[in-house]
Amino acid sequence: MISIEELKERVEEIPPLPDLVLRLLDMCRDPDIAPRDIVEVIKHDPALTMNVLRLCNSTFYGLPRKISSLQEAMVYIGTDALVNFVLAGHLSRYYRKRQDGYGLDEGMLWRNAVGTAICSQRVAEIADRSLSGSAFTCGLLHCIGKIILNAYVAEEFQKLLDLVERTGIPFVQAEREILGFTHAQIGAVVADHWGLPPEIVESIRYYNDPLRATTNQKLVAIVHVGSILCISFGIGVGSDGLAYIFHPGALNLLEIRVDDLFALSIEIHDQFKNAEEILSLV
Amino acid sequence: MANTVVDIADMKIAQGKGNELVTYALGSCIAVAIYDPVSQVGGMIHYMLPEASLNPNKARENPFMFADSGIPLLFREAYQRGADRSRIQIKLAGGANVMDSSNFFNIGKRNYLAARKLFYKNNLLISAELVGGVSGKNMRMELGGGQVEIKLPGGEVRIL
Numbered sequence: 001m002i003s004i005e006e007l008k009e010r011v012e013e014i015p016p017l018p019d020l021v022l023r024l025l026d027m028c029r030d031p032d033i034a035p036r037d038i039v040e041v042i043k044h045d046p047a048l049t050m051n052v053l054r055l056c057n058s059t060f061y062g063l064p065r066k067i068s069s070l071q072e073a074m075v076y077i078g079t080d081a082l083v084n085f086v087l088a089g090h091l092s093r094y095y096r097k098r099q100d101g102y103g104l105d106e107g108m109l110w111r112n113a114v115g116t117a118i119c120s121q122r123v124a125e126i127a128d129r130s131l132s133g134s135a136f137t138c139g140l141l142h143c144i145g146k147i148i149l150n151a152y153v154a155e156e157f158q159k160l161l162d163l164v165e166r167t168g169i170p171f172v173q174a175e176r177e178i179l180g181f182t183h184a185q186i187g188a189v190v191a192d193h194w195g196l197p198p199e200i201v202e203s204i205r206y207y208n209d210p211l212r213a214t215t216n217q218k219l220v221a222i223v224h225v226g227s228i229l230c231i232s233f234g235i236g237v238g239s240d241g242l243a244y245i246f247h248p249g250a251l252n253l254l255e256i257r258v259d260d261l262f263a264l265s266i267e268i269h270d271q272f273k274n275a276e277e278i279l280s281l282v
Numbered sequence: 283m284a285n286t287v288v289d290i291a292d293m294k295i296a297q298g299k300g301n302e303l304v305t306y307a308l309g310s311c312i313a314v315a316i317y318d319p320v321s322q323v324g325g326m327i328h329y330m331l332p333e334a335s336l337n338p339n340k341a342r343e344n345p346f347m348f349a350d351s352g353i354p355l356l357f358r359e360a361y362q363r364g365a366d367r368s369r370i371q372i373k374l375a376g377g378a379n380v381m382d383s384s385n386f387f388n389i390g391k392r393n394y395l396a397a398r399k400l401f402y403k404n405n406l407l408i409s410a411e412l413v414g415g416v417s418g419k420n421m422r423m424e425l426g427g428g429q430v431e432i433k434l435p436g437g438e439v440r441i442l
Contacts, residue, residue: 246384
């Protein structure tokens with residue numbers, strides 16, 4: 001079992017998110033912010049500016065002509081995508097490492113984060129388009145707790161797997177019973193420590209149990225469905241496998257049908273193939 | 283040793299000792315491996331969804347995305363390369379499902395049933411399989427003897 005004190009120490013060891021990222025995430029939520037305000041913030045960082053331009057000119061967007069300025073970039077890809085790209089750049093350093101506890105080779109947790117981000121965004125597009133930017137952000141962050149819990153999972157791996165196999169409980173419940181905390185709870189603590197907005201913290205905490213969310217239940221339901229789609233199609237799946245509960249109540253809340261998701265998964269497959277270019281950019 | 287990777291929604295054929303077909307990250311998707319021990323011709327498909335009717339345009343563009351459009355092509359291509367129907371061995375893996383008491387999100391099961399239906403209709407028998415459950419799997423087939431290995435979480439390997 002992990003003690004609260006030990007957990008706090010581990011969370012404190014994680015470097016803070018840069019001010020630039022937090023500022024952009026805040027600006028994204030402000031309806032009065034104009035694209036030029038975002039450009040003002042980014043343009044002082046030459047490396048970031050260059051990366052944003054590379055992103056815009058990647059096959060992921062497949063734009064008809066070359067983009068050479070941040071202003072143009074904003075027009076084509078929009079504020080949400082740009083902010084998510086900056087966030088992804090900072091998260092990738094944590095996610096790219098091997099996570100042996102979860103049986104994930106180098107880069108696999110990163111694939112799961114990006115895959116869930118894309119799936120969640122696509123689910124949002126059919127359920128509530130206004131949430132698609134946030135859905136991507138929350139998808140990127142949903143498994144951040146695994147980078148802390150990984151070491152503990154590694155120590156107790158066989159016990160966890162045996163418990164899941166013997167009793168048929170989901171992997172997160174086994175985490176709670178054997179380690180004292182789930183990766184979702186720990187991820188929420190990390191997000192809170194980073195000063196991320198409450199609806200993001202909540203989406204990380206409850207992405208496995210979306211109907212418990214109170215701040216923005218719809219957003220959490222979207223990330224839940226996105227995460228289920230992602231693991232079903234084997235994107236960044238580790239030793240926890242598909243041992244996650246699907247809550248059909250999330251579909252009722254979002255007013256979508258399972259068959260909509262299967263149709264969506266076809267498009268997601270193509271989009272993820274293109275996104276592999278982005279995975280190498282950030 | 284030539285190691286050919288079969289991607290998601292993809293199919294490959296290989297032949298003879300020293301060659302391998304391998305596919306990774308099987309969640310709800312299913313991999314079907316077929317092999318003729320005499321000609322040593324084998325093939326593998328990794329499909330995502332049961333029926334091409336979910337998106338007929340996509341099925342025309344990439345038939346290997348669906349069981350009912352992809353599996354027949356796998357057999358046809360293996361026969362063209364010298365495999366014989368009377369000797370063909372069929373092995374399946376994947377088809378895992380998330381935990382869903384409502385049986386709503388049962389894509390792994392539907393994928394498996396789609397393959398079973400096809401084999402039944404064509405009078406073909408499945409030689410071995412490791413399907414269902416909640417684990418992700420990798421599949422590898424060696425073309426010298428047709429041995430199929432399934433790798434499970436934690437490194438456990440099962441021979442089919």
